[in-house]
Amino acid sequence: MSGPSHQNSAPVWNHSRLSRREALQAGAVGILGLGMNHLAGLREAQGAADAVPNGKAKKLIFIFLSGGLAQHESFDMKPEAPEDVRGEFKPIATKTPGLQICEHLPQLAQRSEMWSLCRSLTHGSNEHSAGHHIMLTGHSELPTGFSPNSPSRRDRASIAAITGYAMRQRQKNNLPTAVVLPERLVHNSGRVIPGQHAGEMGPQHDPWMIEASPFHNTSYGAFPEYAFDHQERGKKDNRVFQAPQLSLPEGLGMRSVRGRLDLLKSMNRQRRALGHHAQVENFDRLRQGAVSLLTESTVHDALDVTHADEKDLDRYGRNSFGWSLLMARKLVGAGVTLVQVNLGNDETWDTHGNAFPHLKNNLLPPTDKAVSALLDDLQASGELDETMIVMAGEFGRTPRITLLExxxxxxxxxxWGPLQSVFFAGGGIQGGNVVGKSDAIGAYPIERPVKPENFAATLYSALGIPATAAWYDVADRPHQIYHGEPIAELF
Structure with missing residues (x-):
């Protein structure tokens, strides 16, 4: 089913013209027939349109550091600044002449030819929920009626949701296009942080949520090896990292009609049983994805990372950061287009106090190890050039050090919303490159300020999504995907 004619010659992504009942019927036909002709019809019923032109990147791993990574303690050190600005850590040289980063990122320093930095991303919010919405959606302005206390369908669509929607035509299998792991971002009070789902696009476009890391309201970091509490309250952390294991009951016949009906009933039972593991309210749209999750051995392997090859576990780290990035690597290898990896639950990187020991001992080492292993794997397999990796938080940290006694x-x-450093690798990124410059104390950009809109556009552009692309809502109103220019200097 092709969409209506529009003025622009570039491809346009349309919303479904079918009724909900017809879309559900299409989904039912697809799961009972399990044929590619039915899958194509189902995708059209969900609003996919003309094919996406080929981009340099085919896959995207979006590493999100909830809480806000301190630029001074990572990628934009200020060793010449006053003591209350420069902090305790020392810079070290990378393989790129003139480029220095934090001493506690030694493995990334040895791989600087694979990655680049933007040291000048800026926006106007210093509040966690607003910052999450801004960076996870790529919109500097908050929507009308925005609530920091709960997600809303008035919120902007997340980058993960937009990418999953726009890239669906390129997907060559039945797997979900966009996945978020290993946990949704939840405040220690229990409220869910806005900006993580498809917002105004509707729940049918929400990314798949693979919850492998149970919520803990006082413990943060790469548990069990590097778990910590910002305020050292002493509440024990007994979490176990375990992704939902989807399996077929013994003796289920996949080749018979009855077997397929049994499969549908079985999946509905598993949906109820796994409700606390994954966000599945849009199950009707994703029935074919569920079949693939159940039947693809590569997906089972990707989810079962705690039992991965011993050498892989040693390289990535036997902790939630290492397992999460290993899972992301396996999922993109299996055919998922975008994986957002939350390295730590909400505010893990919120280093108001005890910052230097927690960064030195609990946060930077597992991040350095796992991201370096991911880069090595993708380069060794020849996939780095077509797999973009980005790493950012909701904001940076203040230039001056304070003590909240x-x-x-x-x-x-x-x-500190006015400045953060963002890490880019793969997908056509020119390694060893730095875009933008901050002032002498790391407070504001003084060269090439970059907005969240530019950040999002860079990801969309690398994936080959046209600058004129739009999605259409149920009232046939167009919503542009791009709201800024890509950061061209990175490529």
Whole structure:
């Protein structure tokens, strides 16, 4: 089913013209027939349109550091600044002449020819929920009626949702196009952080959520090896990292009609049983994806990372950061287009206090190890050039160090929207490159300021999504995907 004619000659992504009942019927036909002709019809019923032109990147791994990575303690150190700005850590040289990063990122320093930095991303919010919405959606302005306390269908669509929607035509299998793991971002009070789902696009476009990491309201970081509590409250962390294991009951016949009906009933039972593991309210749209998750051995292997090859576990790290990035690598290898990896639950990187020991001992080492292993794997397999990796948080940290004596024994930095450093690799990124420059104390950009809209456009452009692309809502109103220019200097 082709969409209506529009003025632009570039491809346009349309919303479904079928009724919900017809779309569900199409899904039912697809799961009972399990034929590619039915799958094609189902995808058209969901609003896929003309094919996406080939981009340099075919896959995207979006590493999100909830809480806000301190630029001074990572990729934009200020060794010449006053003591209350420069902090305790020392810079080290990378393989790129003139480029220095934090001493606690030694493995990434040895791989600088594979990655680049933007040191000048800026936006106007110092609040966690607003910052999450801004960076996860690529929109500097908050929507009307935005609530920091709960997600809403008035929210903007996340980058993961937009990418999954736009790239569906390129997907050559029945797997979900966009996946988020290993946990949704939840505040320690229990409220879900906005910006993680498809927002105004509707729940049928939400990314798949693979919840492998149970919620813990005081423990953060790469558990079990590097778990910590920002305020050292002493609440024990007994979490186990375990992705949902989807399996077929013994003796289920896939070749018979009855077997397929039994499969549908079985999946509905598993949907109820696994409700606490994954976000599945859009199950009707994703029935074919569920079949693939159940039957693809590569997917089972991707999810069962805690029992992966011993050498892989040693390289990535036997902790939630290492397991999560190993899972992401396996999922893109199996055919998933976008994987968003939340390295730590909400505010893991929120280093208001005890910042230097927590970064040195609990946060930077497992990140350095796991991201380096991911780069090595993709380069060795020849996939780095077509797999983009980005790493960012909702904001940076204040230039000056402070001590909040009521909550912390040692100092740290507060929220800072005006500046953060963003890491880019693969997918056509020119390695060893730095875009933008901050001032002498790492507070504001002084060269090439970059907005979240530019950040999102860079990802879309690398994936080959046309600059004129749009999605259409149920009232046939177009919504542009791009709201800024890509960061051209990265390529």
């Amino acid at each position: 009521k909550h912390y024994k040692l100092p740290g930095r507060d929220h």
